[in-house]
Amino acid sequence: QQQVKQSPQSLIVQKGGISIINCAYENTAFDYFPxxxxxxxxxxxxxxxxxxxxxxxxxxxxxxxxxxxxxxFSLHIMxxxxxxxxxYFCASSNFGNEKLTFGTGTRLTxxx
Amino acid sequence: GAVVSQHxxxxxxxxxxxxxxxxRSLDFQATTMFWYRQFPKQSLMLMATSNExxxxxxxxxxxxxKFLINHASLTLSTLTVTSAHPEDSSFYxxxxxxxxxxxxxxxxxxxGTRLTVT
Numbered sequence: 381q382q383q384v385k386q387s388p389q390s391l392i393v394q395k396g397g398i399s400i401i402n403c404a405y406e407n408t409a410f411d412y413f414p415x416x417x418x419x420x421x422x423x424x425x426x427x428x429x430x431x432x433x434x435x436x437x438x439x440x441x442x443x444x445x446x447x448x449x450x451x452x453f454s455l456h457i458m459x460x461x462x463x464x465x466x467x468y469f470c471a472s473s474n475f476g477n478e479k480l481t482f483g484t485g486t487r488l489t490x491x492x
Numbered sequence: 493g494a495v496v497s498q499h500x501x502x503x504x505x506x507x508x509x510x511x512x513x514x515x516r517s518l519d520f521q522a523t524t525m526f527w528y529r530q531f532p533k534q535s536l537m538l539m540a541t542s543n544e545x546x547x548x549x550x551x552x553x554x555x556x557x558k559f560l561i562n563h564a565s566l567t568l569s570t571l572t573v574t575s576a577h578p579e580d581s582s583f584y585x586x587x588x589x590x591x592x593x594x595x596x597x598x599x600x601x602x603x604g605t606r607l608t609v610t
Contacts, residue, residue, distance in 0.1 A: 412598075414598060416601075421603075421604070421606070422603050422604065423496075423498075423585045423587075423601035423602050423603045423604045424536070424585070424601050425601065426598055426599075426600075426601075429598060469535065469536070478524065478526075478541075478589060478599070479526070479538055479541065480526075480536075480538070480587075480599065481538075482535045482536045482537075483535065484534070484535045485533075485534070485535050487533075
């Protein structure tokens with residue numbers, strides 16, 4: 381599986397602030413870019429996903445920005461809350477292939 | 493929403509024994525299931541793809557004789573860790589794809605199984 385590079389490894393943000401996590405992929409055949417949220421001892425849960433035919437997708441406080449030419453995409457969490465504290469994984473796949481390649485994860489901590 | 497259930501949620505076994513982990517799709521039929529392994533504070537690594545009624549496809553470096561996968565029905569896939577050793581201790585997670593898979597109906601993940609081999 382080709383790599384998906386994710387940064388930062390950990391992130392501390394004050395409550396109400398904006399959390400930004402970045403990912404970069406290699407395989408130009410990838411056409412599905414989801415973000416997952418994982419709490420300790422639980423499986424990952426889909427947060428939001430984007431296809432490469434749009435540059436941005438917003439769902440509530442969560443926004444994905446996508447740059448196809450740079451092969452990069454990012455997750456923005458607006459008005460970050462303590463309940464957002466979790467590990468976030470980006471992933472990529474060729475949708476027809478279905479096999480997700482996960483990023484290395486970002487441990488997000490929201491402090492009061 | 494679609495639910496994927498894993499059982500057990502945690503298991504402790506002795507070295508040399510075998511452990512079976514079940515992955516069930518509760519409210520949809522899953523033609524394809526995926527098994528992942530996750531070490532502490534690390535990412536999910538795909539182990540194998542399980543297709544109903546056919547042999548699983550294993551990723552490079554995964555021993556198929558050690559990690560036996562059976563997808564006998566559209567709602568159940570099992571992963572059996574045979575002759576477990578301490579290095580097999582990990583968090584195993586399954587995901588399932590429904591028959592109506594689309595961008596708006598993506599993979600659903602189970603809550604994982606924590607395996608500890610003593």
